[in-house]
Amino acid sequence: xxxxxxxxxxxxxxxxxxxxxxxxxxxxxxxxxxxxxxxxxxxxxxxxxxxxxxxxxxxxxxxxxxxxxxxxxxxxxxxxxxxxxxxxxxxxxxxxxxxxxxxxxxxxxxxxxxxxxxxxxxxxxxxxxxxxxxxxxx
Amino acid sequence: xxxxxxxxxxxxxxxxxxxxxxxxxxxxxxxxxxxxxxxxxxxxxxxxxxxxxxxxxxxxxxxxxxxxxxxxxxxxxxxxxxxxxxxxxxxxxxxxxxxxxxxxxxxxxxxxxxxxxxxxxxxxxxxxxxxxxxxxxxxxxxxxxxxxxxxxxxxxxxxxxxxxxxxxxxxxxxxxxxxxxxxxxxxxxxxxxxxxxxxxxxxxxxxxxxxxxxxxxxxxxxxxxxxxxxxxxxxxxxxxxxxxxxxxxxxxxxxxxxxxxxxxxxxxxxxxxxxxxxxxxxxxxxxxxxxxxxxxxxxxxxxxxxxxxxxxxxxxxxxxxxxxxxxxxxxxxxxxxxxxxxxxxxxxxxxxxxxxxxxxxxxxxxxxxxxxxxxxxxxxxxxxxxxxxxxxxxxxxxxxxxxxxxxxxxxxxxxxxxxxxxxxxxxxxxxxxxxxxxxxxxxxxxxxxxxxxxxxxxxxxxxxxxxxxxxxxxxxxxxxxxxxxxxxxxxxxxxxxxxxxxxxxxxxxxxxxxxxxxxxxxxxxxxxxxxxxxxxxxxxxxxxxxxxxxxxxxxxxxxxxxxxxxxxxxxxxxxxxxxxxxxxxxxxxxxxxxxxxxxxxxxxxxxxxxxxxxxxxxxxxxxxxxxxxxxxxxxxxxxxxxxxxxxxxxxxxxxxxxxxxxxxxxxxxxxxxxxxxxxxxxxxxxxxxxxxxxxxxxxxxx
Numbered sequence: 001x002x003x004x005x006x007x008x009x010x011x012x013x014x015x016x017x018x019x020x021x022x023x024x025x026x027x028x029x030x031x032x033x034x035x036x037x038x039x040x041x042x043x044x045x046x047x048x049x050x051x052x053x054x055x056x057x058x059x060x061x062x063x064x065x066x067x068x069x070x071x072x073x074x075x076x077x078x079x080x081x082x083x084x085x086x087x088x089x090x091x092x093x094x095x096x097x098x099x100x101x102x103x104x105x106x107x108x109x110x111x112x113x114x115x116x117x118x119x120x121x122x123x124x125x126x127x128x129x130x131x132x133x134x135x136x137x138x
Numbered sequence: 139x140x141x142x143x144x145x146x147x148x149x150x151x152x153x154x155x156x157x158x159x160x161x162x163x164x165x166x167x168x169x170x171x172x173x174x175x176x177x178x179x180x181x182x183x184x185x186x187x188x189x190x191x192x193x194x195x196x197x198x199x200x201x202x203x204x205x206x207x208x209x210x211x212x213x214x215x216x217x218x219x220x221x222x223x224x225x226x227x228x229x230x231x232x233x234x235x236x237x238x239x240x241x242x243x244x245x246x247x248x249x250x251x252x253x254x255x256x257x258x259x260x261x262x263x264x265x266x267x268x269x270x271x272x273x274x275x276x277x278x279x280x281x282x283x284x285x286x287x288x289x290x291x292x293x294x295x296x297x298x299x300x301x302x303x304x305x306x307x308x309x310x311x312x313x314x315x316x317x318x319x320x321x322x323x324x325x326x327x328x329x330x331x332x333x334x335x336x337x338x339x340x341x342x343x344x345x346x347x348x349x350x351x352x353x354x355x356x357x358x359x360x361x362x363x364x365x366x367x368x369x370x371x372x373x374x375x376x377x378x379x380x381x382x383x384x385x386x387x388x389x390x391x392x393x394x395x396x397x398x399x400x401x402x403x404x405x406x407x408x409x410x411x412x413x414x415x416x417x418x419x420x421x422x423x424x425x426x427x428x429x430x431x432x433x434x435x436x437x438x439x440x441x442x443x444x445x446x447x448x449x450x451x452x453x454x455x456x457x458x459x460x461x462x463x464x465x466x467x468x469x470x471x472x473x474x475x476x477x478x479x480x481x482x483x484x485x486x487x488x489x490x491x492x493x494x495x496x497x498x499x500x501x502x503x504x505x506x507x508x509x510x511x512x513x514x515x516x517x518x519x520x521x522x523x524x525x526x527x528x529x530x531x532x533x534x535x536x537x538x539x540x541x542x543x544x545x546x547x548x549x550x551x552x553x554x555x556x557x558x559x560x561x562x563x564x565x566x567x568x569x570x571x572x573x574x575x576x577x578x579x580x581x582x583x584x585x586x587x588x589x590x591x592x593x594x595x596x597x598x599x600x601x602x603x604x605x606x607x608x609x610x611x612x613x614x615x616x617x618x619x620x621x622x623x624x625x626x627x628x629x630x631x632x633x634x635x636x637x638x639x640x641x642x643x644x645x646x647x648x649x650x651x652x653x654x655x656x657x658x659x660x661x662x663x664x665x666x667x668x669x670x671x672x673x674x675x676x677x678x679x680x681x682x683x684x685x686x687x688x689x690x691x692x693x694x695x696x697x698x699x700x701x702x703x704x705x706x707x708x709x710x711x712x713x714x715x716x717x718x719x720x721x722x723x724x725x726x727x728x729x730x731x732x733x734x735x736x737x738x739x740x741x742x743x744x745x746x747x748x749x750x751x752x753x754x755x756x757x758x759x760x761x762x763x764x765x766x767x768x769x770x771x772x773x774x775x776x777x778x779x780x781x782x783x784x785x786x787x788x789x790x791x792x793x794x795x796x797x798x799x800x801x802x803x804x805x806x807x808x809x810x811x812x813x814x815x816x817x818x819x820x821x822x823x824x825x826x827x828x829x830x831x832x833x834x835x836x837x838x839x840x
Binding site for chain 1: 419425426427428429430433455456457458459460461616619620621622623624633634635638639640642643644645646647648802805822823824825827828831
């Protein structure tokens with residue numbers, strides 16, 4: 001990926017808003033609650049806007065101006081740990097503090113994996129200009 | 139842009155020579171160190187002292203790069219008569235022989251680096267220089283500055299050498315059949331011949347007149363000229379956009395879109411099982427880049443039970459370029475995929491084997507192309523095609539040899555000992571295999587890495603093979619752009635591809651598109667340069683060779699190459715370090731790995747196009763195109779001419795010498811055609827795109 005900041009925000013919004021929400025609803029059915037999983041996704045998105053600024057700053061130090069897959073994986077783990085610590089130890093409005101790790105990990109990991117996989121290629125079949133524009137949709 | 143400057147200075151030099159000794163001069167051969175073709179036109183400047191160098195207007199020598207400070211350095215004559223260079227507190231420094239300096243003396247042959255530019259200093263006439271150098275040594279006792287040499291010429295010239303060999307002469311042009319190379323000057327314009335017809339001299343050609351000429355005429359809607367990878371990308375996009383093959387003609391000198399590319403790969407030691415320097419998602423057979431070559435290789439490996447390779451490729455795709463070497467596809471896989479797609483879109487049925495000679499506007503708002511068909515009897519060869527939309531993508535006109543090598547080949551008629559890496563030169567390896575020997579390599583880009591790899595393989599069978607790598611200057615630090623810097627190891631500069639990755643999409647692409655002509659020129663200077671891929675095997679070969687002594691790096695410029703009585707080659711090398719004597723190196727072969735040439739003037743069709751239609755050029759002297767890759771100045775009624783590839787370098791996209799770059803320009807021009815409502819063209823997006831992708835996946839024609 002060779003993203004711009006706009007791309008990151010747009011991609012994050014688009015993918016979490018579609019695939020992310022769909023998967024979250026499935027987990028909601030499984031966990032018999034929709035509030036906490038949806039709220040977790042919302043916070044992943046909101047904090048992600050800030051993380052993206054940091055990631056983009058790192059990109060500016062890279063000669064290729066790219067964001068390698070391994071960085072994407074690292075960022076996924078980092079964001080997951082961050083959300084879990086805050087949700088579990090600090091607490092968020094709308095998120096039940098009794099959220100269990102075994103519930104959080106499969107939900108978060110599935111959403112992340114779906115988003116990662118889509119951004120690696122399948123989306124381009126629908127939007128062939130996406131990769132040239134640094135991932136911008138609009 | 140460089141050529142007019144060069145000519146202006148040359149004229150001035152001649153004028154100044156009329157009054158020798160009237161002024162003190164410094165001369166510099168401003169040779170962007172980059173061995174990349176677009177910077178091969180070295181810029182000679184003769185300037186009276188003092189000479190200032192910098193990015194700001196008003197400097198004697200303007201160096202357009204962000205790596206250069208506005209007021210970067212100054213060359214002047216010191217009180218003792220010597221010529222010194224002073225760094226003017228520049229941000230990125232001035233480097234003389236690899237060392238950062240604040241003030242240092244310059245000598246004949248000294249070369250210093252400012253940003254991406256390597257600037258060599260030379261004096262003329264050389265005999266005076268020698269004398270002057272002696273006098274300089276005595277100068278302090280005399281208490282007065284000795285007479286200095288007056289005019290100056292290029293640094294690559296030796297003290298006893300004739301005036302600078304013009305880079306422009308050192309070209310091997312691809313023959314029209316595309317299979318061989320011919321040494322020589324630019325081809326003459328086609329108008330010197332009977333064909334194209336006389337009506338081609340007019341600004342607009344009358345279609346009626348053409349019909350009366352008796353020449354065979356074919357009419358079509360879309361015409362691709364070139365027939366290589368760029369034409370293939372354009373035609374593929376048109377077909378995916380919905381244009382039926384009956385409306386498209388592709389003019390090509392070769393049967394397959396990858397004919398020339400694969401030949402250059404094989405000559406430069408990339409056999410079918412080896413990997414090219416191209417990204418996994420740059421798939422010329424698939425405009426979506428999905429599935430990428432990497433993903434395809436994983437599935438193919440799994441299908442063959444090669445679990446190890448599948449894991450290896452997956453590891454590379456996930457770890458590149460930080461934790462693993464960057465994945466690149468095997469050339470054989472790329473060619474096979476192209477053959478499949480060519481069959482799918484009906485490439486052969488659209489193809490006409492021949493060479494375009496001239497493009498003219500017609501009086502009915504279209505274009506006529508005169509072409510010579512090569513696979514028909516001679517009396518039927520001259521033909522005309524009338525088309526509404528044309529795409530021109532002709533690739534590199536030829537191969538460039540370094541001037542001293544070209545000079546040697548011209549004098550000695552020896553095409554065996556001195557070769558370009560892109561020429562067929564298998565005899566070199568066969569000789570080394572049997573007899574051993576020393577090879578001098580020039581250039582340090584990706585091709586040099588390939589050649590070293592092959593020489594290393596030969597060395598496994600004959601340990602008497604040695605490599606002498608002659609580089610112009612040391613490179614101790616990689617080039618910087620903004621906060622980013624390229625990595626360097628053993629004077630080889632690394633980067634996964636030949637441009638920063640985001641030139642293909644994202645920040646740098648947008649920056650390039652939005653920049654004006656001067657800005658684009660600057661960005662290309664900043665991002666370009668000679669680099670190779672950071673591959674573990676190549677790095678290991680270099681390190682091992684250096685340690686064991688069979689691979690050596692030396693710095694200097696070859697002043698002259700001769701043949702010894704024993705049939706070897708003797709290279710007279712002027713080292714770049716101060717005070718270093720000339721060195722005579724004996725080698726068996728010289729392999730020039732410095733690259734291809736892409737001067738527009740070396741392509742007869744393009745030279746005719748810009749001359750006849752009085753088209754503007756971009757800052758790199760190539761075709762001036764809009765952001766949609768339309769050739770500016772070629773619009774004609776409903777007709778439009780588009781271009782792509784290296785002949786548009788300096789335009790809206792830096793990486794046009796790549797698969798993905800060609801696909802990008804193809805997409806932009808096909809998008810423009812869709813917006814114009816050109817016949818049969820859908821915009822490739824959304825559900826249409828998805829539908830066409832599924833057809834691709836099923837192997838069905840679009």
